[in-house]
Structure formats: C-alpha cells, structure tokens
C-alpha cells in the first residue's frame with residue numbers, strides 16, 4: 001500500500017506575463033475568481049483531499065500569498081469587536097495552521113521542474129502532490145482527492161489528464177498511452193509540448209499531480225528541455241520504468257485561469273455554480289449575450 005499523501009507543492013514563482021498589467025504588483029495567484037484568490041481554491045481543494053502541509057515555491061513580490069494564509073490579528077480583532085462573525089469565519093478559514101505553511105524561494109524562473117525541485121528538502125522521501133493553481137477544477141469530488149484515491153491503488157506517479165484538441169498539444173505534457181482501464185491510462189512515455197503532428201495522443205496533463213519522490217533525483221540533474229526550461233514532464237518521463245506512471249481522467253471541468261479567456265470563463269462558471277448568485281447571474285448573462293449581438 002503506498003504511503004499516504006500529506007504534503008503539496010504549489011509552484012507560484014512564475015511571472016504571470018499573460019496577465020499584465022494586473023500582475024505588475026499583485027501575484028497572478030492572488031487575483032480573485034468571484035471573491036476568493038485563485039490560490040485559495042487550490043488550497044481548499046487540497047485540504048478537502050487530506051493535505052496537511054503546503055509548500056509554496058515563490059519569488060520576490062509574492063509575499064502576499066503567505067500573508068493571505070497567515071493569521072491577521074488586527075483584522076480579526078476588528079471583526080470580532082463589530083460582531084461580524086460570518087466575515088471573521090471567512091478570513092479564519094483561509095488561515096493555514098502553524099507548521100502547515102512553508103515557503104521556499106525560486107531565485108530564477110528556470111521552469112516548473114526546477115520550481116518543484118526547490119521543494120525537495122521540505123518534502124523529503126514521501127509521495128506528494130503538485131498543484132498548479134491556474135488550473136481550477138469544478139467537480140463533485142475534489143480533483144486532488146480523486147487522484148489520491150487512484151494513487152492508493154496504483155502507486156508511482158498519478159497525474160490528472162484530459163483530452164485536448166489536437167491543435168493544442170503544443171501547450172501541454174502529452175501521454176504516450178500503453179493501455180487504458182476505466183479512468184486510468186498507463187503511459188509508456190511522455191512528451192512536453194509536442195507539435196500536433198507528432199503528438200503520441202491528445203491526452204494532456206493538467207495542473208494536478210501525485211508524484212513519487214524519485215522525481216527529485218531526476219530533477220537534480222537540471223536537464224533543460226522545451227523553451228530551455230527544466231521541465232517536470234521530461235523528468236517524469238525519465239523515471240518511467242522505475243515507477244509506474246498513470247494518467248487519471250478526472251470527473252469535473254477544468255478552467256485554465258492562466259489565460260484571459262479561461263479566467264473569464266472560470267468567473268462565469270463558478271458564479272453559476274454558486275447557490276447564492278446563480279439565480280441573479282443567469283438572466284444577466286442571457287441579457288448580455290443578446291445585447292452583445294446587437
């Protein structure tokens with residue numbers, strides 16, 4: 001039986017250039033969808049999946065992420081005094097317990113693989129999750145919980161996958177599938193950002209991973225790949241054979257908040273999924289659709 005997954009790495013050191021000027025001083029991950037920063041959705045999903053310790057891989061200017069998950073005594077005292085208990089609960093729910101929040105600096109954006117490598121000392125020798133907050137998933141069962149349950153059965157590396165349009169394969173890590181059973185696809189190889197004509201399949205890795213710590217030894221070699229970056233996909237590919245690698249077709253819908261259109265789509269989808277908002281939102285969206293045609 002594989003060890004329990006207790007820790008998650010959240011690489012948040014990227015520059016967020018696609019969201020300038022919003023990201024000039026605000027980290028991309030702190031931009032809200034509805035009323036919560038994108039990164040808080042990732043943390044809530046992980047906590048609902050049983051994750052107890054969070055390692056944020058950060059860069060200069062991202063201090064507000066750690067502050068968001070820390071206690072805020074002044075605001076808490078003010079809200080308590082004004083008897084704003086619901087609001088007080090909202091900010092306390094966003095606080096991670098002592099010992100559950102770790103920050104590690106990635107001094108240069110050398111790639112996602114390098115960002116994950118930065119967390120090695122804090123993860124140690126146990127399976128761990130990687131969550132890219134940009135990918136938001138709306139699902140009945142938290143996406144990370146689905147992966148952890150699958151990992152309990154098959155061990156090794158288990159990553160969330162979905163089919164993408166063939167002309168999009170050059171944006172993702174793509175699986176070379178050996179066999180499929182139910183929601184699980186066993187991979188014999190992985191390719192980072194292949195040209196559509198050369199992609200071995202259209203099964204793409206999205207921003208949720210359960211990884212065996214063997215990947216750290218591979219990342220330690222600092223081999224560069226696509227875009228001259230240290231790619232996580234390449235390191236995982238080189239460990240196939242040492243540990244099993246499976247893609248898991250998760251239940252739910254993913255929204256790519258790393259793009260502007262995906263970000264707007266996420267706001268609409270999460271708004272329509274919100275019981276307090278959906279009835280007021282639906283007629284507004286319908287009216288806007290009609291008006292935008294005229």
Ligand code: UTP
Nearest residue numbers: 011012013014015016017018109110111112115
């Ligand atoms: P992206 O490819 O979305 O890059 O990284 P980015 O810098 O965040 O955004 P753009 O492309 O400039 O708009 C995917 C994830 O990997 C992290 C990012 O923070 C994001 O969560 N990352 C990427 C790092 O932490 N370090 C890196 O060196 C690269």
